[in-house]
Amino acid sequence: MTASNKLIITRPDDWHLHVRDHKFLSSVLPHTADRFTRAIMMPNLVEPVTTVKLASEYRDRIIDALPAIHKLTFDPLMTLYLTNRTNASEIKKARESGFVHAVKWYPAGATTNSSKGVSDIVACYDVLEAMAEEGIPLLVHGEVTDPNVDIFDRERVFIEQFLEGIIKNFPELKVVFEHITTADAVKLVEKSGPNVGATITAHHMLLNRNALFQGGIRPHHYCLPVLKRETHRKALIKAATSGNKKFFLGTDSAPHTKHTKENACGCAGIYTSHGGIELYAEIFDKAEALDKLEKFASFNGPDFYGLPRNREKITLTRKKVPIPEVFPFGDEECVPFRAGGELLWSIG
Ligand code: NCD
Ligand code: ZN
Numbered sequence: 001m002t003a004s005n006k007l008i009i010t011r012p013d014d015w016h017l018h019v020r021d022h023k024f025l026s027s028v029l030p031h032t033a034d035r036f037t038r039a040i041m042m043p044n045l046v047e048p049v050t051t052v053k054l055a056s057e058y059r060d061r062i063i064d065a066l067p068a069i070h071k072l073t074f075d076p077l078m079t080l081y082l083t084n085r086t087n088a089s090e091i092k093k094a095r096e097s098g099f100v101h102a103v104k105w106y107p108a109g110a111t112t113n114s115s116k117g118v119s120d121i122v123a124c125y126d127v128l129e130a131m132a133e134e135g136i137p138l139l140v141h142g143e144v145t146d147p148n149v150d151i152f153d154r155e156r157v158f159i160e161q162f163l164e165g166i167i168k169n170f171p172e173l174k175v176v177f178e179h180i181t182t183a184d185a186v187k188l189v190e191k192s193g194p195n196v197g198a199t200i201t202a203h204h205m206l207l208n209r210n211a212l213f214q215g216g217i218r219p220h221h222y223c224l225p226v227l228k229r230e231t232h233r234k235a236l237i238k239a240a241t242s243g244n245k246k247f248f249l250g251t252d253s254a255p256h257t258k259h260t261k262e263n264a265c266g267c268a269g270i271y272t273s274h275g276g277i278e279l280y281a282e283i284f285d286k287a288e289a290l291d292k293l294e295k296f297a298s299f300n301g302p303d304f305y306g307l308p309r310n311r312e313k314i315t316l317t318r319k320k321v322p323i324p325e326v327f328p329f330g331d332e333e334c335v336p337f338r339a340g341g342e343l344l345w346s347i348g
Contacts, residue, residue, distance in 0.1 A: 005318040011310040012297035014039040016199045016250025021045050023330040025065035031273035033070035037310045040077045044113040048081035052093045055100050077101040084123045091130035102137045109145040111224040137174035155225050156184040179252045181225040183235035189246050197304045199250025200240045202279035203270050208233045219266040220335050241289035248301035257332040272337045281316045281345040319346045
């Protein structure tokens with residue numbers, strides 16, 4: 001399978017993605033649909049996707065915005081946004097819908113559009129119980145929101161204060177620790193049972209926190225959870241390339257307009273969909289683990305979610321492709337990861 005300059009793998013899926021809404025959808029969806037068959041659509045819209053009805057409407061808008069060639073083949077996997085007031089009855093509806101595949105726990109105030117998220121997870125215990133029963137995974141943004149906790153420690157403290165307890169109290173609940181950024185998170189996932197998995201972004205494996213301050217402040221390297229120190233970056237690469245079935249691909253590609261990032265108070269989020277699989281090929285290649293890419297990108301995710309693996313294949317070629325300075329984003333612009341630079345691998 002692995003020729004040195006060419007790699008053919010089962011078509012991958014993206015298990016953590018933001019595509020926003022309305023006029024923005026058609027700008028970003030082609031990047032994802034050109035590479036992936038399915039993507040877990042994050043529900044943190046300005047008006048969050050809190051019910052199956054809202055998820056159905058959002059799904060329709062996504063499908064409408066897809067290019068014709070992808071309309072019948074790309075499958076948006078929808079999620080619900082958990083709040084203190086989510087009704088446990090919504091979980092049964094989610095399971096019956098066939099298109100809602102998970103529920104996302106944003107601690108209130110942790111990240112973009114999370115103000116309506118959960119401020120009291122205990123108030124959600126009946127919902128978590130229902131999710132365990134229905135086999136619906138809980139997707140976790142794992143950072144505490146206490147401003148007194150150092151921003152680089154918020155993931156580790158979340159593990160201690162919340163996640164270990166949830167995993168212990170709900171052993172039947174499937175939990176995906178999203179966009180993990182620390183060796184502590186890797187360790188938690190490794191030591192937990194088979195119901196606990198994690199997504200890993202490309203940018204957290206390509207950059208450490210120095211990238212935020214490289215010759216000046218770099219708003220396009222700012223995301224949440226924030227980039228961590230080199231030891232953590234190495235731990236993530238080791239986990240992703242280990243072949244362990246608990247770790248899978250989730251880009252957390254999170255587009256924002258240029259002016260809201262290049263701002264006195266810039267938004268969190270890095271746009272990587274233009275290199276959604278290519279950046280991972282680069283990482284696995286450098287780690288001499290290209291033979292593990294297919295498991296991470298195409299097998300572990302569907303296996304964890306209990307969905308079939310894709311049948312089609314894609315070809316990745318070691319060939320440099322220039323990355324533009326900006327992509328159109330609605331009637332504005334979005335600055336992509338490595339703007340003006342190159343992807344080292346290409347598809348097709
Ligand atoms: C995401 C976004 O912009 O929606 N931002 C980010 O920095 N990753 C939200 C999130 O996943 O935290
Ligand atoms: Zn995200």
